[in-house]
Amino acid sequence: MDSEDFYAISAEWLQRLQVASSTGDSTSFVSQFLSDGWLRDLLCFSWNFRTLSGLEQIHGFLSEVVDGKPRLEHSGLRDFKLDDHTANAPSPFKLPGPQGMEGVQGAFTFTITKPAAFGRGFFRLTQDADGEWKALTLFTNMQDLVGNEESSANQHGLYEGRKMTWEEDIEAKFRAIEADPTVLIVGGGQAGLMSAARLSRLGIRALVIEKNASVGDSWRQRYPNLTLHTPAYQSSMLYSPYPTTFPKYIPKGKLANFLDSYAVNQELCIWLSSSVASTPVYNPSSARWTVEVQRGDQKIFLNPKHLVLAIGSGSPRFPTWNGMNEFQGALYHSDFHRDAEQFRGKRVVVVGAGNASADICQDFVAHGAAEVTMIQRSATCVTSSAAAEKTHFRSPFPDGTPIEELDFRNNSMPLSLLLQLQISGGAQHMKMLDKELHDGLREAGFNLTWELSPGSGEVGLEGFLFKRLSSGSMLDIGCGKLIVEGRVKIKQGQLISHFERDGIAFKDGSKLSADVIVIATGNEPIIKTAKALLGNDIIARLLSPEVLGLDSEGELNQVYRPSGHPGLWFASGPFAISRFFSKHLALQILARELDIA
Structure with missing residues (x-):
């Protein structure tokens, strides 16, 4: 045809x-x-x-x-x-x-x-x-x-009758937002920033509060060798593709600086060093929240109609074992990994076998650790970046096609059908592309899986991304080679017994000596952070006990859609999800403001 x-x-x-x-x-x-x-x-x-x-x-x-x-x-x-x-x-x-x-x-x-x-x-x-x-x-x-279309026009510049400079115009805009924000967004990471930018284009007053001193610090403060694991074009920000001089996989510091400039260029109203000071209260009569915000040394009360939680990943998940207090070496969660150089010549153990663990193991190897051992507590779904490039990251469109066209096509596929396609052969195809890597990993003692649970079918990378928020998976950008070469050793450690002064003991009687132990076991669910912020009563009204993951129809749980509590929304997820679904969040809020929802 x-x-x-x-x-x-x-x-x-x-x-x-x-x-x-x-x-x-x-x-x-x-x-x-x-x-x-x-x-x-x-x-x-x-x-x-x-x-x-x-x-x-x-x-x-x-x-x-x-x-x-x-x-x-x-x-x-x-x-x-x-x-x-x-x-x-x-x-x-x-x-x-x-x-x-x-x-x-x-x-x-x-x-x-x-x-x-x-x-x-x-x-x-x-x-x-x-x-x-x-x-x-x-x-x-x-x-x-209709009648409230998203604005794409440049609102500033030289035109007849201009009474204010751009700086004066922006200052007036910010004063209006701060005096009466329609939407309060908690969190100034990529999800919060893109949601604010989208709301602004629809004429909705949105104020962002960010706990850190600078926009981008949520990335800037992470471990030194972190880069995005997806290509720049797929990880681009709404309305603002990265410069063509950027590398394909953007380092975290470069990304942090870009987010900082994004907030300025998109003219977003942001309070830095600001956080929610007490449990927000919703008044159903006025349909407004009362939110106490700690801004530096000031306490300010705001009354937005909508509260958007863009709080990112939760607090570090830190399992406890007997004897941890007795360990004499350095012990910390991967979220707090900063300087591998100080441990040159030391014996390092990393508990966990996902993306953060892989990155940190690479960092220790690069900085001359005497020995690096990864403790794998359960089987991991491993996909190489090369295989992902061929099957997931290669755009079907010519260069220069707006990322919105790719977002639209990608999101046209029902997620449940996508997982069925993975089970019926898609995951098998991915495995074939990585056969040499997988064979080497197995030989090194690394356990592999493509199933979320035994016998449930091989859903591969997509299943772990959408069902588990990537937990239990590794998008390999080099650590796999180190494991195959023996430069990162593997210890199966699902039966850790206890910690000792100089390492970890296992229930089979074996021991692993260490000077440094890094706990790379991920982060707590977003709902746990939300509960600490909002309290039990509000959380009890939500439609689901989860944020992200998939509901029974295969739609994302509670993000960018009704939460079950009036005026409460969640904005979270990878760049592509936030970029696309920020529009749907903004449309729902706009419809409520127009009283047509």
């Missing part, structure tokens, strides 16, 4: 979908799907994120009564038009796995009747048993509310 065929197939199917939607015929609408098709909807049919699998679930969702009408009729999606002038114009696709499902994919635009909004969709079509083209997946995504 050529491009004209792809267009014709897409246009014919889309016309049938348009007729069904415009007439509110949910039966006809659902008939445009394969029997095992998927619908992923972000804010078009409800003010939430939903993923439905199979005709019965999709039909049930679209038939639910909303304000006296079936959901499909109530939402009133209209004006379907192929989006054939972008990188997501109709094209062929092939999914991973032994079945190698193939078909036609593409984007389209539409309008929504209630609320009045613009939307954009993405479809993947394959032929059913009768040769008819049907949807394997359909993605519907709200883009903007």
Whole structure:
């Protein structure tokens, strides 16, 4: 088939979908799907994120009564038009796995009747048993509310009638935000900054409070050899790609400096050295929070309508074993690793076998530690950066295509289907690419897995990312080679007995001598930090005991979507998640401000 065929197939199917939607015929609408098709909807049919699998679930969702009408009729999606002038114009696709499902994919635009909004969709079509083209997946995504579209215009510059300088204009803007913030964002990392930037483009007053003295310190203060493990273009910030002179994998100090400049360039109102001083209180009558903020040596009370927790990873998870107080060497969590050089010639033990452990082991080897041993307490999912480049990080688009097009296509895939594809062959393909590395790791005594639990199916990198927030996985950027070469030794340590003055003892009777022990066991769940901040009563009202991870439909738990408590939101996740879903957070807050949600 050529491009004209792809267009014709897409246009014919889309016309049938348009007729069904415009007439509110949910039966006809659902008939445009394969029997095992998927619908992923972000804010078009409800003010939430939903993923439905199979005709019965999709039909049930679209038939639910909303304000006296079936959901499909109530939402009133209209004006379907192929989006054939972008990188997501109709094209062929092939999914991973032994079945190698193939078909036609593409984007389209539409309008929504209630609320009045613009939307954009993405479809993947394959032929059913009768040769008819049907949807394997359909993605519907709200883009903007009519009359309140996201501004892309430069608000400053030379134009007739200018009464204030840029500096005066910004100062006035900040004064207005500080006097009455509509949204208070707790946390000035990448999620908080991108959420604030997105809200600003929609005209919503957002104030960010950051506990550190400078924007970027949450990265700047981490271990010295840390770099991003994903390429720069995939880890870019909203509205602001990194300079082309940046390396592919950005060092943490360079990233921290960029975040600092980002806050300035996006004109974000931020209070530094500021934190929540006492438990926030929500008043349902006024629909406002009372938040006491400690700003330097001042205590200030704010009354925002919305509280967004962009608090990043939780506090260090530090397991305890008997005898830890008796250990005579250096003992600390990986979050506090700063200077490997001071331990040159020393024996080092790192407890844990994930990304932080791998980075820190590399740091000790590079700085001449006498011996470095990684204690692996459970099997790890290892993917090399080279394999990830081939399967995950290589953009399907030409250079210069906006990252938003890649975000849109990537998020059009239901996450539950993505994990199914991994089980049916995607993870196996990844393993083949890394066969030499994996064989070497096994020979060195390193245990590997691609399953979240025994017998649950090999979900690989995606499963560990979305289900476990990458815990239990390693995106290898060099430590694997050190393990294979024996420069980082492996000790299976799921049965640690206790610590001694000069090392660690195991329940099998073996011992491991050490001058330095680093605990690289990750961080506590975000919900634990939220509970300490908000208290038990507010946490009890949340829809889920988790933040991030996946819900029963395969959608991200509570981030950038309703939490269950009015006016409370969570913003968290890797760069790509924050970049894409910050728009959905902003749209939901805007809709509430317009009283249409």
